[in-house]
Amino acid sequence: MxxxxxxxxxxxxxxxxxxxxxxxxxxxxxxxxxxxxxxxxxxxxxxxxxxxxxxxxxxxxxxMPARLIGHRDQTGGKVEVFLLRRLDADHWETLVKPGKKAQVGNVINFSDELSCTVTEHTDFGGRIVEFRYEGIFEEILDRLGETPLPPYIHEKLxxxxxxxxxxxxxxxxxxxxxxxxxxxxxxxxxxxxxxxxxxxxxxxxxxxxxxxxxxxxxxxxxxxxxxxxxxxxxxxxxxxxxxxxxxxxxxxxxxxxxxxxxxxxxxxxxxxxxxxxxxxxxxxxxxxxxxxxxxxxxxxxxxxxxxxxxxxxxxxxxxxxxxxxxxxxxxxxxxxxxxxxxxxxxxxxxxxxxxxxxxxx
The missing domain is CATH 3.40.1780.10 (QueA-like)
Known part of the structure; x- marks a missing residue:
């Protein structure tokens, strides 16, 4: 078909x-x-x-409040990290935009208490990242993360x-x-x-x-x-x-x-x-x-x-x-x-x- x-x-x-x-x-x-x-x-x-x-x-x-907005440690460029799946306590499968700016070893900072490092690429163009944080991850994510909406919705919820x-x-x-x-x-x-x-x-x-x-x-x-x-x-x-x-x-x-x-x-x-x-x-x-x-x-x-x-x-x-x-x-x-x-x-x-x-x- x-x-x-x-x-x-x-x-x-x-x-x-x-x-x-x-x-x-x-x-x-x-x-x-x-x-x-x-x-x-x-x-x-x-x-x-x-x-x-x-x-x-x-x-x-x-x-999840799965959308995080951060900045690259090296250049300060804006990066969006979309959480897809938790692999273990600190590692997540994600989508990163722009993906070309998120290579293995790159560090992305979200706040003074949360950052992540890109550790590998995935089969579908995503990234595996390792989070570093001070405190309880879920509480930090609830504060910093945004509830994702589909791309065809343009109005603020x-x-x-x-x-x-x-x-x-x-x-x-x-x-x-x-x-x-x-x-x-x-x-x-x-x-x-x-x-x-x-x-x-x-x-x-x-x-x-x-x-x-x-x-x-x-x-x-x-x-x-x-x-x-x-x-x-x-x-x-x-x-x-x-x-x-x-x-x-x-x-x-x-x-x-x-x-x-x-x-x-x-x-x-x-x-x-x-x-x-x-x-x-x-x-x-x-x-x-x-x-x-x-x-x-x-x-x-x-x-x-x-x-x-x-x-x-x-x-x-x-x-x-x-x-x-x-x-x-x-x-x-x-x-x-x-x-x-x-x-x-x-x-x-x-x-x-x-x-x-x-x-x-």
């Missing part, structure tokens, strides 16, 4: 620059990939599309917690699992009261979120690995839900990637902690996820490929075209979609075969 197969036209004014209030006042596009229907609603009405016994799976990761989910618990992400930004605590309690189960997994969003797909053929794209954890309790909840004939509904693409990475067989999952580089695109046979809540994603991104795998590429692109026409808000602070059930595997396979055949003509 070609990268261009996942492109669409998006006017810049459709990219949401600020979050809507309250969180669940955003719009909700409801898709049925089997009936090929599109409904328009609001997120606070999500309960209308759920039934008692369904299980929602949330990613409880918390975004007044409340940093607005780029966190209300259920975040495990700090370690470089970006928010944005489908979860729509939920309020009150709405989650309302769903629980009506008999919907709430389960939690952790996937720390990393470098893959920021890497564009550059391969002409998407099968050649390599995902960066991210750490995830599923407790035995959550795995049992999912298995019990499946056994009772109810749906497992992933909140966001990070939850999907976690569940599908931990699947041991069709309908089977185990509690575990591991690293995943799973890349889901059309033709993938989903093992755990029956429905999903998701935002609208960037053209030619791995995320729109994942959604296309779930609901069918043509139907998804038609839905995106409708969303543009209906003036939905896109990306992190934008509106949401609820996809009620996956496209049958045989139909997904047929679409992939037709697409590949068309490229050979």
């Amino acid at each position: 070609l990268l261009s197969d996942f492109d669409y036209d998006l006017p810049e004014e459709r990219i949401a620059q600020t979050p809507i209030e309250p969180r669940n006042a955003s719009r909700l596009m409801v898709l049925d990939p089997v009936k090929k229907t599109i409904q328009h609603d609001h997120f606070y009405n999500l309960k209308q599309y759920l039934v008692p016994g369904d299980t929602l799976i949330f990613n409880d990761t918390r975004v 007044e409340d940093k917690e607005r780029y966190q989910t209300v259920y975040n618990r495990e700090e370690g992400s470089a970006a928010a699992p944005t489908a979860g930004l729509h939920f309020t605590k009150e709405q989650m309690q309302e769903l629980k009261d009506m008999g919907v189960n709430l389960g939690f997994v952790t996937l720390h969003v990393g470098l893959g979120t920021f890497r564009p797909v550059n391969a002409l053929h998407i099968e050649e794209h390599e995902m960066h690995k991210e750490f995830y954890h599923i407790s035995d309790e959550t795995a049992k909840l999912i298995m019990d839900t499946k056994a009772a004939g109810h749906r497992v509904i992933a909140v966001g693409t990070t939850s999907i990637r976690t569940l599908e990475s931990a699947a041991t067989a069709k309908g089977q999952i185990a509690g575990k902690s591991d690293w995943t580089g799973i890349f889901i695109y059309p033709g993938y046979d989903f093992k755990i996820v029956d429905a999903l809540v998701t935002n609208f994603h960037l053209p030619k991104s791995t995320l729109i490929m994942l959604i296309s795998a779930f609901a069918g590429r043509r139907f998804v692109l038609d839905a995106y075209k409708t969303a543009v026409e209906e003036k939905y808000r896109f990306f992190s602070f934008g509106d949401a979609m609820f996809i009620s059930r996956p496209q049958p595997a045989d139909e997904r396979g047929r679409e992939v075969a037709e697409l590949e055949a068309s490229h050979k003509e």
Whole structure:
């Protein structure tokens, strides 16, 4: 499949620059990939599309104050260091801008109490750095670090917690699992009261979120690995839900990637902690996820490929075209979609075969 197969036209004014209030006042596009229907609603009405016994799976990761602004020890030049992954107590995998000015041995100063030294390059153009500090690193980072926002958001965020989910618990992400930004605590309690189960997994969003797909053929794209954890309790909840004939509904693409990475067989999952580089695109046979809540994603991104795998590429692109026409808000602070059930595997396979055949003509 070609990268261009996942492109669409998006006017810049459709990219949401600020979050809507309250969180669940955003719009909700409801898709049925089997009936090929599109409904328009609001997120606070999500309960209308759920039934008692369904299980929602949330990613409880918390975004780190991962952006540090410093100056090179040698020249005083400004340097931005973006924390991606902690390797041990003092070593981190990072993105450094400008990268050409951050060579092995270079020292970057952030304050009198915090500096780092570049120790090596990484495969994806990043840097490994070793921090030196006086005091407790996490407290210093909380003071000096900035909560990172995606590059397409140009407005300043007044409340940093607005780029966190209300259920975040495990700090370690470089970006928010944005489908979860729509939920309020009150709405989650309302769903629980009506008999919907709430389960939690952790996937720390990393470098893959920021890497564009550059391969002409998407099968050649390599995902960066991210750490995830599923407790035995959550795995049992999912298995019990499946056994009772109810749906497992992933909140966001990070939850999907976690569940599908931990699947041991069709309908089977185990509690575990591991690293995943799973890349889901059309033709993938989903093992755990029956429905999903998701935002609208960037053209030619791995995320729109994942959604296309779930609901069918043509139907998804038609839905995106409708969303543009209906003036939905896109990306992190934008509106949401609820996809009620996956496209049958045989139909997904047929679409992939037709697409590949068309490229050979």
